[in-house]
Amino acid sequence: MMNFVFPEHFLWGAASSGPQSEGSFQKPHASVMDYWFQTRPQDFYDGAGPDQASDFYHRYREDLRLMKECGFNSFRTSIQWTRLIQDLETGAPDPDGVSFYNRLIEEAQALGIQLILNLHHFDLPEVLLEQYGGWESRHVVDLYVRFARTAFTLFGNRVSRWTTFNEPMVIAEAGYLDGFHWPKYKNRGKAAVQVMYHMALASALAVKAFHELVPDGSIGIILNLTPAYPKDAQAEHLAAARFVEQFYNHFFLDAAVKGSFPKELLKELRRQSVLFTASDDDLAVVSENTVDFIGVNYYHPRRVQARTDSWQEAEWSPNAYFCDYEMPNRRINPYRGWEIYPQAIGDIADVIKNEYNNIPWYLSENGMGVEHEARFMNEAGVICDDYRIAFYEEHLAQLHQAIQNGAACFGFHAWTAVDCWSWNNAYKNRYGFIALDRSTGSRTIKQSGRWFRKLADTNTLTLEDITL
Numbered sequence: 001m002m003n004f005v006f007p008e009h010f011l012w013g014a015a016s017s018g019p020q021s022e023g024s025f026q027k028p029h030a031s032v033m034d035y036w037f038q039t040r041p042q043d044f045y046d047g048a049g050p051d052q053a054s055d056f057y058h059r060y061r062e063d064l065r066l067m068k069e070c071g072f073n074s075f076r077t078s079i080q081w082t083r084l085i086q087d088l089e090t091g092a093p094d095p096d097g098v099s100f101y102n103r104l105i106e107e108a109q110a111l112g113i114q115l116i117l118n119l120h121h122f123d124l125p126e127v128l129l130e131q132y133g134g135w136e137s138r139h140v141v142d143l144y145v146r147f148a149r150t151a152f153t154l155f156g157n158r159v160s161r162w163t164t165f166n167e168p169m170v171i172a173e174a175g176y177l178d179g180f181h182w183p184k185y186k187n188r189g190k191a192a193v194q195v196m197y198h199m200a201l202a203s204a205l206a207v208k209a210f211h212e213l214v215p216d217g218s219i220g221i222i223l224n225l226t227p228a229y230p231k232d233a234q235a236e237h238l239a240a241a242r243f244v245e246q247f248y249n250h251f252f253l254d255a256a257v258k259g260s261f262p263k264e265l266l267k268e269l270r271r272q273s274v275l276f277t278a279s280d281d282d283l284a285v286v287s288e289n290t291v292d293f294i295g296v297n298y299y300h301p302r303r304v305q306a307r308t309d310s311w312q313e314a315e316w317s318p319n320a321y322f323c324d325y326e327m328p329n330r331r332i333n334p335y336r337g338w339e340i341y342p343q344a345i346g347d348i349a350d351v352i353k354n355e356y357n358n359i360p361w362y363l364s365e366n367g368m369g370v371e372h373e374a375r376f377m378n379e380a381g382v383i384c385d386d387y388r389i390a391f392y393e394e395h396l397a398q399l400h401q402a403i404q405n406g407a408a409c410f411g412f413h414a415w416t417a418v419d420c421w422s423w424n425n426a427y428k429n430r431y432g433f434i435a436l437d438r439s440t441g442s443r444t445i446k447q448s449g450r451w452f453r454k455l456a457d458t459n460t461l462t463l464e465d466i467t468l
């Protein structure tokens with residue numbers, strides 16, 4: 001037996017998001033995700049939408065209690081802009097939204113679960129996309145900051161840890177480059193770069209507002225840091241991986257932690273005439289308002305190679321610089337199609353330590369989505385998800401090793417607590433420690449939830465055997 005003891009006051013819990021858990025009940029506005037589902041329900045597995053999701057809006061008390069039973073000392077969710085704000089131009093709040101988030105905070109506090117509140121999880125109010133072009137618009141940045149100020153003013157006295165965005169890169173990548181999230185544009189590279197810059201600026205402005213309004217709190221940003229590994233050491237593949245790292249990882253990391261953007265990347269964007277438009281005042285805001293910590297979402301690595309064909313699209317796109325490489329013998333989660341490679345956690349930790357001044361961070365999402373989990377149910381009605389436990393054990397062993405090597409990591413959040421809705425895949429792949437029966441709404445803790453309780457209670461991962 002080997003015992004891996006984690007640092008004192010380590011955060012143990014999971015993440016979810018408003019649009020994936022609450023359901024759209026009582027919201028004054030539709031988000032782009034709500035609108036996408038209303039417009040094209042056929043895009044979603046089994047036609048399931050965010051309108052019901054897991055009904056966290058009504059069942060948050062029960063869900064928080066189950067999280068407590070799974071040993072959580074912390075939980076991240078997001079405040080939906082489309083629920084909290086009634087007047088999107090002024091940032092005036094909606095009374096029902098205020099009441100819901102107040103009740104959620106009170107319940108979490110009563111249970112001793114520390115909430116981390118995120119402000120944006122892919123869920124822009126749809127009307128802002130329609131009227132202004134969404135994140136392409138500088139005005140939308142100001143509206144987001146009004147929303148952020150309202151949230152900090154209302155809840156900052158009771159919630160001390162906040163994050164500005166979840167995976168802003170996905171908004172550009174999925175919505176403007178690869179066409180798998182609304183508005184489903186493909187290879188609109190110039191627009192994607194402007195969208196990225198505006199979100200980096202919006203984050204810095206929210207950090208500025210937070211530090212004024214909640215001086216004792218801390219604020220970060222959640223980034224999907226997906227290491228790009230080249231096919232081999234040939235110069236063309238190394239160059240492809242370097243570009244991917246700069247564009248997909250370091251753009252937001254540099255902006256959030258260093259207050260600047262990767263120089264080599266900016267040079268290339270300028271050369272291609274796709275550099276974002278920015279005022280000097282706004283660039284000064286980015287440079288002066290860096291985050292207190294980062295959240296790292298890690299699921300899978302990216303394996304890349306130089307393009308094997310010539311790029312034919314009329315418009316510039318980062319996709320012109322690389323293509324995916326299918327590494328032989330890679331381990332795959334077949335339900336999601338993602339490679340399983342826990343060792344990447346050590347590589348991410350090294351980058352943060354060596355290039356980002358070892359800023360405090362936590363693993364803010366990690367998990368394994370599996371289809372048809374009911375087939376693993378035992379006679380007592382409990383889903384025996386030992387594959388999920390094995391997945392977490394491997395990733396946690398790597399995280400522990402990284403901490404031993406000096407990483408300033410202060411917590412681990414799984415994705416997710418109660419099985420939740422997902423973009424495209426809806427309820428196809430289940431990730432939770434707590435199973436949701438969609439026909440009855442009932443919730444049952446899985447075997448992994450019991451395992452997590454022991455881990456969190458003892459602050460110790462116990463493994464029979466492991467080779468790192």
Ligand code: BG6
Nearest residue numbers: 166167336369415422423425429
């Ligand atoms: C993360 C997102 O990228 O991955 C979550 O922050 C998402 O919103 C999770 O649900 C798992 O991905 P998916 O696509 O399988 O739901």
